Amino acid sequence: MTAIHPSAQIAEGASIGAGVRIGPFCAIGPEAVIEDGAELVSHVVVDGATRIGAGAKVLPFASIGTPPQDTKYKGEPTRCELGARSLVREGVTIHRASVGGGGVTRVGAGCMLMAQAHVAHDCILGDGVILANNVMLGGHVHVGDGAFLGGGAAVHQTVRIGRLAMVSGLAGVTNDIPPFGYVFGLPARLVGFNKVGLLRRGASRDQLRTLRLANALLFKDPGEFAARLQQAAERWPDEPLVQEIIAFIRDPDRRRQLVRPGRMTAPELGGVDEENGEGQ
Template sequence: MIHETAQIHPSAVVEDGVVIGANVVVGPFTYIASNAKIGQGTEIMSHVVIKGPTIIGKDNHIFPFAIIGEDCQDKKYQGENTRLVVGDRNVIRESVQMHRGTTQDKGMTLVGNDNLFCVNVHIAHDCIIGDNIIIGNNATLAGHVKIEDYAVLSALSPVHQFCTIGAHSFIGGASVVVQDVPPYIMAQGNHCKPFGINIEGLKRRGFKKLEIRAIRIAYKEIYRSGKTISEVKPILENMAKEYPSIALFTRLIESSTRGIIR
């Protein structure tokens, strides 16, 4: 179950049944429970705890004192066989915590690819994390939170249960997120409020001028027109026929259970 090219420090504790892929490195005093699977090329540094059932993909880098796949902190959890699934090429810095899911949701916490989790980030049960996301030091996600691709959640920012942070959005430091954050926008504060479009982020990711202009128009319809969300929604749906990026607005509005920040 352990590939012959894996490098495991003699002081590490790796239980029987662990699956470890090619060229994995396991540092000193790390503990990996029997129901964990580690993909090829992943580096696990010292004093890491990996429990499970947990699947970790390829080429991840896990720094000291991270705790991956631990039992969740939901009082309803009674030891059910839930999972954590982590994708590829993630950087998981010191003391990050990622907990498994609960049976009250899909039974799984899911982390995508190419993400950066800075020091002491907490990913609670049943969260869904997309790709190319940055979460700053000491930011904390409560249960059932969803963060979409390319979002940035800055340091010291907590996110309330069942909230969604939309794709390409930027949340400033020490913000308190208690409602859904639409895609593309910049937001900050306690409670978090919108402050325009994340223009520089969109430019870096190759958005064209006309697409950015359409996103700015959609933002004004939502936040500056004085219209209700039900009045704005058909306008956004019509815009999305010409500019597909606008569909991210309508999708989040339709799925929102907590409402969007205002």
């Protein structure tokens, strides 16, 4: 059964689904939609044209759908969406879109946003994304399915982060990260690929060997990058992981440069294989 605490403020016009639980001192705006089975634990603000997906859970002092931190925004109608079964921890902020983007800020299904993470206007997060504590996403950032961003990482506006990419804690990301890439440092540098994440999602050992060769060709070998990119496309035409990286790089809508390759020194390695740069 739906359970709403007497101290919660639900504006007229808000849509509350079946089995929703809304705890003490939550504030729900008139355009909000809270889908079946969602839970707002306490002191949660849901503002604007915001949809909270079925089974999502939002912990205290999170704020979802509030206006963007954009001086050009003058109250135009834009939206915010939190996907089904996503978990939003304490103090997270997710702002609705500005008029300069696609009109929606979207967090996909099954995501986990840890305490104090910030998702700015017009960001698009795929399914299964994890933002650790205090991650900061600037406006218009796109994050692919299954990507992981470590605590305190800061991502510049309009950056794209590919599927299953891995960003180390405290990294400063100013350029695009290809799918499966592992980046480290300030500014962030590409130091390997997310081997463990790929294995957990069914990639074969043969695919990983091919991906290692492709990464070496694209990001370590000498020569003009465009020529190496074409060489990789022709050498592995039937390998979907390699082709996904190539398509990401060739995307005509890309607005930022590709992250530059680098190398981690021994004291910095942590959970990364020094020889192969394989994220853990």
